[in-house]
Amino acid sequence: MxxxxxxxxxxxxxxxxxxxxxxxxxxxxxxxxxxxxxxxxxxxxxxxxxxxxxxxxxxxxxxxxxxxxxxxxxxxxxxxxxxxxxxxxxxxxxxxxxxxxxxxxxxxxxxxxxxxxxxxxxxxxxTSNVPVLGNNHLLFRSEGIINKLGYDQILYLEASRNNTKVVTSEGTLVSTTPLSSIEKLLPQNLFSRVHRSFIVNRSKVTSLHGNRVLLNKIEIPVGSNYKNIFFETLGIKTK
Missing domain, CATH: 3.40.50.2300 (Response regulator)
Incomplete structure (x- = not known):
């Protein structure tokens, strides 16, 4: 109990x-x-x-x-x-x-x-299709399989209609839960929304170029509504 x-x-x-x-x-x-x-x-x-x-x-x-x-x-x-x-x-x-x-x-x-x-x-x-977070991992169902992903494995998450693509260093998994719902669960000290369709793992950011953030060779757009807050979380002054 x-x-x-x-x-x-x-x-x-x-x-x-x-x-x-x-x-x-x-x-x-x-x-x-x-x-x-x-x-x-x-x-x-x-x-x-x-x-x-x-x-x-x-x-x-x-x-x-x-x-x-x-x-x-x-x-x-x-x-x-x-x-x-x-x-x-x-x-x-x-x-x-x-x-x-x-x-x-x-x-x-x-x-x-x-x-x-x-x-x-x-x-x-x-049994739930809704992701569950542990101390250092994300647990969710994709194509009938329970997947356990350590936060460090996740590069970024992308909205895909009502689903969410969870992109890792090993590949891409699809959750039937919308990105907005997963965002409420993710630890804010590790992940940031950078666009209405993208959330990135800040520890995977390798460089910034204008309105793009790079995770090694992967380019993610940074929306104007999210840019200032995102840059500030990285310690970059925008003014």
Missing amino acids: INCLIVDDAPVARDILVEYCKLLPMLHVSATCADAFEAREKLQQVPIDLLFLDINMPILTGIELVKTLKYPVQVIFTTAYKEFATDAFDLGACDYLVKPFSLERFIIAIDRAAERIGKPSSPTEY
Whole structure:
């Protein structure tokens, strides 16, 4: 069992998480809390493996709460605010769910948390067509085969209608999941969207030429809407 603590100042949000957790036998909701201070007390009283944590709460935010914790616990942030994702992942968050999130997206987050915690993950990790991320790999189904790709193997991802081409140093695989959905899961400290149709692994970038980025001999277009942000992540001043 994975012992869970749900922390959210909105009763409806807490109730939804409780109901989602009931659908997965591996999860046990040890307690629910309405604010960060109540959560701190519970964490001292009850052994917790996984923390479902809202961000925008009175007095002490979810981000601030995690910074005060003295022992490691896996955290899945559940929030209506997209802009704190970078801060969350910098703190080692397991996942970041933006409200309202689907049951399918919730299951993906649980599979990822289970892998980190070291518990056997649910069968959905191997039957779903939706990619699942581990600590250092991407797991997804392509042509009926489960593929496990280390982040370092991935050169770039390209949108192809409703599918996504995942281009590696060994070849190309096709996922039936749209690029925009995969983008939400990829670690932002490794991958960058450079065009509406392309996401690149920044560690594979070898040079920049105007509105093109080169991964050795592979040229990827850089869209005008993404150029400044992408260059800044590489430490290049655009002004």
